[in-house]
Amino acid sequence: MDQSLGNPDGVRGVLSRTEPYEAPLPTRGHVMSDKARALFDALDLDHDGTLTRTEVIVALREKGPTLAARGVIPFWGVGGDDASAALFDAADQNGDRVLSPEEFAAVVDRRFGW
Numbered sequence: 001m002d003q004s005l006g007n008p009d010g011v012r013g014v015l016s017r018t019e020p021y022e023a024p025l026p027t028r029g030h031v032m033s034d035k036a037r038a039l040f041d042a043l044d045l046d047h048d049g050t051l052t053r054t055e056v057i058v059a060l061r062e063k064g065p066t067l068a069a070r071g072v073i074p075f076w077g078v079g080g081d082d083a084s085a086a087l088f089d090a091a092d093q094n095g096d097r098v099l100s101p102e103e104f105a106a107v108v109d110r111r112f113g114w
Ligand SMILES: [Ca+2]
Pocket: 044, 045, 046, 047, 048, 049, 050, 051, 052, 055
């Protein structure tokens, strides 16, 4: 319902509006890498489709080592609570204090380089 939030430039991938063929879009209308999606889903503790600061901190604290062991995130991506908070702040580009999948994917894709 709030998909327009945090997407001021209409970043929707490479297809232009006049492209005759429109590929089937994923449900959120944005292509996330599989890794970013897997991580997002792992951190979204209440499964409401957004990440709060608390979820990021708590989930990384509790699941970080497991996620790293499974290769979902690099080991160096597991920091303390401060690092998790910093990751959240870096990702929340529109300042609404929750991370959309798009915001999250943008920062982890860049940070983890996958
Ligand atoms: Ca959530």
